[in-house]
Amino acid sequence: MIADISSIKNSEGKITVNETVEFGTVTFGGGAYEFKEVSVVGSIINIGGSLELKATATGEYITPCARCLKPVMSSFDADIYEDLTGEDANDELIAKDGNEWDLTELILSDILLELPMTVLCSEDCKGFCPTCGKNLNSESCTCESEEWDPRFDILKNFKADL
Numbered sequence: 001m002i003a004d005i006s007s008i009k010n011s012e013g014k015i016t017v018n019e020t021v022e023f024g025t026v027t028f029g030g031g032a033y034e035f036k037e038v039s040v041v042g043s044i045i046n047i048g049g050s051l052e053l054k055a056t057a058t059g060e061y062i063t064p065c066a067r068c069l070k071p072v073m074s075s076f077d078a079d080i081y082e083d084l085t086g087e088d089a090n091d092e093l094i095a096k097d098g099n100e101w102d103l104t105e106l107i108l109s110d111i112l113l114e115l116p117m118t119v120l121c122s123e124d125c126k127g128f129c130p131t132c133g134k135n136l137n138s139e140s141c142t143c144e145s146e147e148w149d150p151r152f153d154i155l156k157n158f159k160a161d162l
Helices: 104-114 150-157
Strands: 002-004 013-021 025-028 031-047 050-064 071-083 095-097 100-102
Touching (some): 031 104
Antiparallel strands (some): 025 031, 031 050, 050 071
16 A cells, blocks of 8 residues: 655645555465455544554455364454654555655554454364364264373373372
8 A cells, every 4th residue: 555645744734544455365473364355444644743554454354264274254353553753663664765655564464463363164163183184074084082192191190199
């Protein structure tokens, strides 16, 4: 998302932001997120020489279920607040080119931080069998359901003194 800040760069004022951003597929935190249309609505405000981005990003994304890898469509609503000129501004995320700033990566990073760590196709998703690899949601297996780690054999005879 390119923002033209020429009208507020040197004087107090406000620019309205209302754009659709395309992110495509993004890999983050070990997962892949395929973003559909992302709408960013808000403003960039110059207050005393400090430029601030205040916006809300909404949209949908597809990511694999954390248990069975089935594609799951989810929606998000992320609040974005960034100080674009302060000491904490990240020069790598804001590509400054005269009066046009590319805020795409900055907005994407705020959205990614709002997404849940794991997404499930359903709360009762059974996932894959750790032994044979069958999807337990659609088929059953004959694997032993209880595996015991022989390193814990000594604990079978352990009795606590109360």
